[in-house]
Amino acid sequence: MLSVGIDLGTSRSAISSSNGEQFVVDSFVGWPADLVARKVLQKDLLVGRDALDNRTMLELHRPLERGLLKEGSDRDVEAARELLRHLLSLVGAKGNKAQPVRAVVGVPAAALRTNKQYLRTALKGVVDSLMIVSEPFAVAYGLNALLHTMIIDIGAGTTDFVVMKGRYPTEDDQRSLTIAGDSIDTYLQKLIQAKYPDAGFTIFMVREWKEKHSFVGEPTDRVVVTVPMSGVPTQIDITDEMRAACESIVAPIVETMLDLLPHVEPEFQERVRKNIILAGGGGLIRNLGPTLERALEKVGGGKIRVIEAPVFCGSDGGLALAKDAQDSDWDRLVN
Amino acid sequence: MKARILSDAVGDNVDTITGALPKPLRHEHRRRVPRGSRLGLLAIPVGIGIALLGMPGRPLPPPTTAPPAVSIVTGAAPTAAAATVDRHALSRPVDPGVLELGVRRVILDAGHGGDNHGTASATGLQEKTLTLDIALRTRDLIVMKGFDVVMTRTEDAAVSLQERATLANGRHGDIFVSIHLNALRPAAARGIETYYLGPSDSPEHDAIAAVENEESGYSLSDMRTLLDKIYADARRDESRRLATAVQQALIHRVRQIDPDMANRGVKMAPFVVLIATDMPAILAEVSCLSNADEADRLKTPGYRQTLAEALASGIQAFAGAERTQASGS
Structure with a gap:
């Protein structure tokens, strides 16, 4: 049995595995554009950096857009499957019945149920059991920040927000922006x-x-x-x-952050303000944390903590969920 | 706490697998919905039912009551979902950040065409001819503003509603604008109105939808599938804003010519072409062919150009507002 957490990102995808392996790849998949390219590349498929570096010879696909699987294109669905297969192969998944794979995949907070259904269908046969959760929730779970905490996860395609209130977040507790x-x-x-x-x-x-x-x-x-x-x-x-x-991303992030705070019960708002975690690659923009703290001053001040190594915080959270889920839970999530 | 959260995460996934409807709002924020407003939802199948039954020729909508056929279909068409959906949850404002924000490709739909003439004026002016002319003029204007435009028809050809929606979805339009001309009773009635998809609570709107839905080609089974899509459709708020922008532009421009032009407003109704399209979509009744004065105006290229300019202006206003929201300014 192999448990994995996957941050299937618009720009980069990360995987953390129960066997201790971690990898991150560029979310690009490419097929040789013609016979000449095929002959030069000596491969039928290129994934990640390999695909990017050889993009002039490829039919290049970035299967995710704003954190969601592009709909309506069979080639993009196939690219997403290949990307996931590639990630699994990197952590040593054998891809056979002898070693079933249980995967938790993070998606943007505002992904609709139809988006999740589409992803689930697209990944049929690639993993044995699949749990799809919002990416900022996975981050919160991995950091054990489940109560009175706001996670702001600035990825490539979306910036996701979640306020953790000691329960599984509802749509009221979450927001997604395409400013990222x-x-x-x-x-x-x-x-x-x-x-x-x-x-x-x-x-x-x-x-x-x-x-x-x-x-x-x-x-x-x-x-x-x-x-x-x-x-x-x-x-x-x-x-x-x-x-x-x-x-350009500061104003929308501040606006969303301040919009979410009043939805927290009044007695806990200060605790949430002092417990804001900036995750994702965008969190590493220099001076962003202090800038957001200054914006919080007008509502009583707050504290922003920046995750210094954000690459795997989503996939690590997914892995924690995958490991904590019981066998009986996974039986209900067979894909 | 972790165990409970994990259990809820699993439960949410099981709901996705089984296709259960999303939970509308958490309990402390859930609002009781008056019975009357839930009834509004039933108007969707009612309107579609009218369309499915088909209406020979193109009679004007009845002034106050729906056709008798409504009651026959009401009992059969609603899905289980229709009875349980929280309408307030559906109409909550949607964070524009989660939606498709850049408006680049506009699908312009000239209503009717070919054998389907649409409505006609007393002097024989046909809706299909006028909507095509206005759509082509609108196309020329918005192309100049930098938009990419796809027309559902560029000549007098019969294109089914299903084909129009398939084309719009296949070409990945960012917005869909369907252009029509109204037919109202009494003959003196006139005005401009713009529709977006939603449950109508007016028999008159249902009847107008039924007329425009004529020859939709959808089976009852197709309809149920399409109706399911409505409940998960987060684009309705976008459609409402598009409808508002276009309606405002139309009223503003036309009142420069005719200060008394009636603003019949932005409304919801179950038009098939709006249900089946995947992008923010509206249907604009830009003028009223059953009114003799309006019909006279519509004969002149200048008036049709005015309507096209208003449509282009509304589309541009919506696209500009979307960009502003997207950039957070």
């Missing part, structure tokens, strides 16, 4: 393009710059990157653009 890492990338790309129209760069380069240099508030250093301009490698300063793009 990808929207920062898109905005940053536009800003840089406007300032340096002759610069050549891709969204993938923009994402790497963001992951290395993101910040809100005052810069500590100038952000300078190298791009080809008319074929000549040239250094450009993108400090102001980086700040503007990263700060």
Whole structure:
């Protein structure tokens, strides 16, 4: 028996396994675009970084959009299945009846039941039993932060919020925004393009710059990157653009955070304000935690804790759920 | 505490597997729904029932009461879900952040076509011709504003409601705008109204829906499947806002020509084409062909251009509002 927790992310997917293995891969799947590509690549399928690095030769798929499986495309469903198979193979799942796999998969907080049904159907035959939970709930469970806590999980496709009240969160306790890492990338790309129209760069380069240099508030250093301009490698300063793009997510996050707080029983609101956890890759945007704390001052102040190693906090939470669930529970979740 | 939370997580998954309806609200926030408002839900199958029974020709909707056929279908069509759904839960505001926010591709649907003439004026002006003209004008305007447009028809061709919805879904439209012309009684009545999908509590609206649903081609079984979709559909709030934006634009522009134009408002009704589309969808009755003055105006390209400009303006206003919400500004 192998239990796994999976954070099936729009940009990256992580897996934590009961055998102690952990892996993270880029959520890209690609098939050789033609016979020539097939011959060059010597593979029928590429997943993760391998797919990204060879994308010019591939029919590249990013099977998740805003944290949800894209609907209506068989190829994207197949890509999601391949991505999951790949993750399972990395942690040593044998893919046979001798070693059944029990998986907990995190999805955005606002995923509708129909989205979950679609994902469940798409993953039939890939795992033996499947539990789908909201991603911020998985994070909360993994951190054992189940009471008077707010989790803000800033991923690529969505920013998810949950207020834990010592029970399984209802839809009232959760929110999802599509303002997240990808929207920062898109905005940053536009800003840089406007300032340096002759610069050549891709969204993938923009994402790497963001992951290395993101910040809100005052810069500590100038952000300078190298791009080809008319074929000549040239250094450009993108400090102001980086700040503007990263700060674009602050207002919606503050608004949602402040919108959720009044839904907490009055006597517990202060405890929740002082117990806010910033998770996900977006939580690592420099100075974001203090910026959100300043926004909390107008409602009595609060404390934001940033998860320093957010890559596996969702999948670890999923794994904790998978291990804690009883055999009788899993019998009801056969896929 | 952990055990209870875990047990609830498993229970939620089992509900997903078994297809149980989502729990509407947690108990301390649940509001009692007056019996009367639940009855509104039954209007969906009622309206669809009217459509399924089919109406020969295109009679005007009765002024106050639904056709007798309604009572026959009411007993048969409602699903189990219809009786138990909390209407208030359905109408709760939806966080726009969870929805498709960027409006790039607009599906424009010119009502009727081919053998299905729609309504007609006393002088023989046909709805299908006018809706196509207005839709083509609207297309030209919103393409210039940078939208991608897909038309359900670009000529006088018969396209079933099912085909229109399939096209809209297959082309992944961000919004769906169906253009129609109204027929009202008495003949002096006129005005502009815009519909989005929802349970109607007015026999008059049901009857208008029944007329537009004519020749839908859906079986009762299909209808039940489609109705199930309604209850899980988080796009209704988006549709309401789209309907409001378009209705406001239409009234604003037309009243510059005719200050007395009646604003018949934004309404809910069970139009098949709105049920079957997967994106925010509205049906705009942009004018009233049964009114002689309106029919005269509709003859002029200038008036049809005004209506197209209003539709384009409403679509653009909705798209702009969505972007504003998406960026949190």
